[in-house]
Amino acid sequence: MQRRLAAEALGTFWLVFGGCGSAVLAAAFPDLGIGFFGVAMAFGLTVLTMAYAVGGISGGHFNPAVTIGLTVAGKSDGNAMIPYIIAQLAGAILAAAALYVIASGKAGVDLGGFAANGYGEHSPGGYSMISGFLLETILTAFFLIVILGSIHGRVPKGFAPIAIGLALTLIHLIAIPVTNTSVNPARSTSQALFAGGWAIGQLWMFWVAPILGAVIGALIWKGVGEAD
Numbered sequence: 619m620q621r622r623l624a625a626e627a628l629g630t631f632w633l634v635f636g637g638c639g640s641a642v643l644a645a646a647f648p649d650l651g652i653g654f655f656g657v658a659m660a661f662g663l664t665v666l667t668m669a670y671a672v673g674g675i676s677g678g679h680f681n682p683a684v685t686i687g688l689t690v691a692g693k694s695d696g697n698a699m700i701p702y703i704i705a706q707l708a709g710a711i712l713a714a715a716a717l718y719v720i721a722s723g724k725a726g727v728d729l730g731g732f733a734a735n736g737y738g739e740h741s742p743g744g745y746s747m748i749s750g751f752l753l754e755t756i757l758t759a760f761f762l763i764v765i766l767g768s769i770h771g772r773v774p775k776g777f778a779p780i781a782i783g784l785a786l787t788l789i790h791l792i793a794i795p796v797t798n799t800s801v802n803p804a805r806s807t808s809q810a811l812f813a814g815g816w817a818i819g820q821l822w823m824f825w826v827a828p829i830l831g832a833v834i835g836a837l838i839w840k841g842v843g844e845a846d
Contacts, residue, residue, distance in 0.1 A: 625676035627709035634713035637661035658790035666783025687832030710808035734817035743795035754827035762835030
């Protein structure tokens with residue numbers, strides 16, 4: 619269990635450091651900014667690379683909503699759910715702390731929202747709470763369906779991280795303008811702790827919607843995807 623928890627913390631650290639780091643440090647870099655597409659790719663690549671690196675140890679969840687969804691689907695040990703979530707939060711917060719120190723090292727830097735998730739006036743595109751909640755729920759549900767489908771026995775082994783990483787890239791391409799993309803309560807919590815204020819106040823949605831979506835996705839898969 620200690621190795622599994624360490625793997626979850628390590629993987630979540632990489633997801634937050636790589637994904638949110640690309641948003642904070644590189645998205646709008648003068649003349650060479652990677653933009654929304656680059657940030658979306660960064661998030662997808664973090665999951666793809668760490669799923670190959672440590673997925674064989676812990677299952678490669680790196681996300682409390684994924685852990686809950688896989689537990690509901692019967693693909694993860696229920697006794698490990700809370701320890702996994704704690705490890706994921708620890709890895710995410712450590713990554714955000716490291717990123718905060720690095721980003722603060724530039725004279726006159728304005729960290730803005732620090733890649734935190736938000737709705738209403740804190741949505742990149744000004745989308746409402748209802749829009750954000752619905753989108754986060756739907757995208758997390760489909761993320762779980764992709765995960766469960768790609769690890770199913772009928773699918774060739776060894777390719778799941780590619781499908782999951784590409785799915786997360788697609789999710790970010792859709793959702794960055796609406797909520798800055800969560801589908802991951804650990805990622806949202808770590809950034810909100812350093813952004814403070816409004817980000818803490820809106821954090822509830824980025825726990826409730828992804829968890830709801832994960833449960834819905836797990837139930838859909840149990841009813842449709844696993845049927846012979």
